[in-house]
Amino acid sequence: MEFDIVIVGAGPAGSTVARKVAAAGFSVLIVDKRQELGSPIQCSGAVSRHALLENGVEPDTEFIHEPIYGFKIMNGLGGEKEIDYRKLKPNVYGTQEGANPLGYVVDRRRFDRYLLTQAERAGAKAWLKAEAIGYEQAGDDVIISIKHYNKIERVKTEIIIGADGLRSQVGKWAGIKTHIKLKELASCLQFVVDGVETNGLLELITGSQTAPGGYGWVFPKGNGYAEIGLGIIAPYTNVNAQVHLDRFIKNSFLSHRFKNARLLEVQGGGVPLASPLKKQFARNIILVGDAARHVNPITGGGIHTALSGGTVAAEFLIKHLPSGDDNSEKNLAEYQDNWLEAFGNQMWKLYDVKKKIFKEKDITIQDKKLFETMGNYFSPNSDYKKI
Amino acid sequence: MKKPVIFDIGWNACINCGACIAVCPQPAGFVSDFDTIAVNTPCEIACMKCEDICPVSTISHLVVAAQENPHK
Known part of the structure; x- marks a missing residue:
C-alpha cells in the first residue's frame, strides 16, 4: 500500500493537512487510534470565526455549541475588563442581520468529525482504530506500520505528518526534542454544567488564588449549559x-453564580503554556498542531493555531511533493521557515511575554501583570489578534 | 540515584486527559492501552512528573526492588 503522505492523528491540524493536500490531487491516508474523534474532550472548544474562515472551514451548526461576542477578564479582587465586540463594533459583531459572531465554542467531538468528513470528501482515505506504531526507512521513502483492528498494515509513503497531539509519538520516533517542562504544562480540569448563566462572553479569571500559573474560565456551552x-x-x-476547581466553584467571588450548577460532564487535559518546538521536522517527518506545540502560550488556545499550522504544512507539501526534491531534513526545513514567518515568530514573542510574567517573584505583581496582559491580548488593538 | 517504580492508576478517577504522557520524559511507547503512562513496565527515571501533573491525583507508584525488575 502506498500514499503520498500519511497523517497520524485526525484532530484539527491533521484533518486540515489531509483536506488541503487531498484536494490538490495527492494521495493521503489519515489514521487515528480512537473510535470517536475529539473524545475524550480535553479542550474548552473556543475558536475565533476568522480562524475558521481563513482556513477554509465554514461555521456550521453541526459543531457549534454557542456563538461568542467577546471577553470578560476578572481577577477576583474587583478588577474587571469587559471587551464586548457587540458594543465596540456593533455593525460588525452581533446577532443582527449583516453582523457575525466573533467566534464560537465548538463541540470538539462534532468539530473533529466534521473536519475529517471534509478531508474524506476531498479524497483523503481515513482509518479509525488505527494506531501508528513505528516506521523504517525505505530509500527516500519510509514504511510506516499501523495497527488497524489488530492487523499490522505496512504503508509506504514520502512524508509522515505527526499530528498526534502533545503526546506525539511520531516526534519521539524521529528523535525530535518534544519533552515539555512540568512548569510549562497546565493541568486543566473543567466541568460542563447546567444552571449557570452566561451572556455570549468568554470569561477568564486570572490570579494565583484561583489558578496558580494559569487561569480559570466560564464559557457558554449552548442550550443554557456552561x-x-x-x-x-x-x-x-x-x-x-x-x-482548585472545587474551591473556585464553592468558595470564590463567583460562587454565587455557581450555586445552582448541575454537573453534566467532567473533562480535562494537559495544555502547553510553552514555546513552539524549536525543530518541527526531521527526515520524512513533519509535526503540526499540538505535536509541534502550536499552542498559544498565553491563552493555551490551540484550535486556531492547529488549523493555521495545518494550512502552512499543506501549502508546503503541495509544493514539495511534485518538486522532485528528496525528503531530507534539509528540504523539509522550509515548512518550519514558512510557519515561523506566518505565525511562529509571533508565538515566540508571546512566549517571551508569558515567561516574563511568571519570572516575577512577587505574586501580587505577577497576578497584576497577567491580568493586564490578558486584557490587552483580547483588546481590539492587540498585536496578537491573528493567533 | 532514584529507584525504578511501577505506576498504578486509579482508573475510577482517571479522566483520560493525557497530561501524564505529555509531561513524561520517557522515549516513545511508555504508554498504557488506555492512553496513560505505562502501568506494567518499571520506570527507571522515576521523576514523578506524571503524578505531579495529574489533575485528579490518581497516579501512585510502588518502588521496584532490583530482583523484581524484569528488565534488569
Missing part, C-alpha cells in the same frame, strides 16, 4: 487542579 474550568501549573501549588 463550562467552568481552570488550568494550574503544578510546581506553583501543592494541591491538584481538582482541589
Whole structure:
C-alpha cells in the first residue's frame, strides 16, 4: 500500500493537512487510534470565526455549541475588563442581520468529525482504530506500520505528518526534542454544567488564588449549559487542579453564580503554556498542531493555531511533493521557515511575554501583570489578534 | 540515584486527559492501552512528573526492588 503522505492523528491540524493536500490531487491516508474523534474532550472548544474562515472551514451548526461576542477578564479582587465586540463594533459583531459572531465554542467531538468528513470528501482515505506504531526507512521513502483492528498494515509513503497531539509519538520516533517542562504544562480540569448563566462572553479569571500559573474560565456551552474550568501549573501549588476547581466553584467571588450548577460532564487535559518546538521536522517527518506545540502560550488556545499550522504544512507539501526534491531534513526545513514567518515568530514573542510574567517573584505583581496582559491580548488593538 | 517504580492508576478517577504522557520524559511507547503512562513496565527515571501533573491525583507508584525488575 502506498500514499503520498500519511497523517497520524485526525484532530484539527491533521484533518486540515489531509483536506488541503487531498484536494490538490495527492494521495493521503489519515489514521487515528480512537473510535470517536475529539473524545475524550480535553479542550474548552473556543475558536475565533476568522480562524475558521481563513482556513477554509465554514461555521456550521453541526459543531457549534454557542456563538461568542467577546471577553470578560476578572481577577477576583474587583478588577474587571469587559471587551464586548457587540458594543465596540456593533455593525460588525452581533446577532443582527449583516453582523457575525466573533467566534464560537465548538463541540470538539462534532468539530473533529466534521473536519475529517471534509478531508474524506476531498479524497483523503481515513482509518479509525488505527494506531501508528513505528516506521523504517525505505530509500527516500519510509514504511510506516499501523495497527488497524489488530492487523499490522505496512504503508509506504514520502512524508509522515505527526499530528498526534502533545503526546506525539511520531516526534519521539524521529528523535525530535518534544519533552515539555512540568512548569510549562497546565493541568486543566473543567466541568460542563447546567444552571449557570452566561451572556455570549468568554470569561477568564486570572490570579494565583484561583489558578496558580494559569487561569480559570466560564464559557457558554449552548442550550443554557456552561463550562467552568481552570488550568494550574503544578510546581506553583501543592494541591491538584481538582482541589482548585472545587474551591473556585464553592468558595470564590463567583460562587454565587455557581450555586445552582448541575454537573453534566467532567473533562480535562494537559495544555502547553510553552514555546513552539524549536525543530518541527526531521527526515520524512513533519509535526503540526499540538505535536509541534502550536499552542498559544498565553491563552493555551490551540484550535486556531492547529488549523493555521495545518494550512502552512499543506501549502508546503503541495509544493514539495511534485518538486522532485528528496525528503531530507534539509528540504523539509522550509515548512518550519514558512510557519515561523506566518505565525511562529509571533508565538515566540508571546512566549517571551508569558515567561516574563511568571519570572516575577512577587505574586501580587505577577497576578497584576497577567491580568493586564490578558486584557490587552483580547483588546481590539492587540498585536496578537491573528493567533 | 532514584529507584525504578511501577505506576498504578486509579482508573475510577482517571479522566483520560493525557497530561501524564505529555509531561513524561520517557522515549516513545511508555504508554498504557488506555492512553496513560505505562502501568506494567518499571520506570527507571522515576521523576514523578506524571503524578505531579495529574489533575485528579490518581497516579501512585510502588518502588521496584532490583530482583523484581524484569528488565534488569
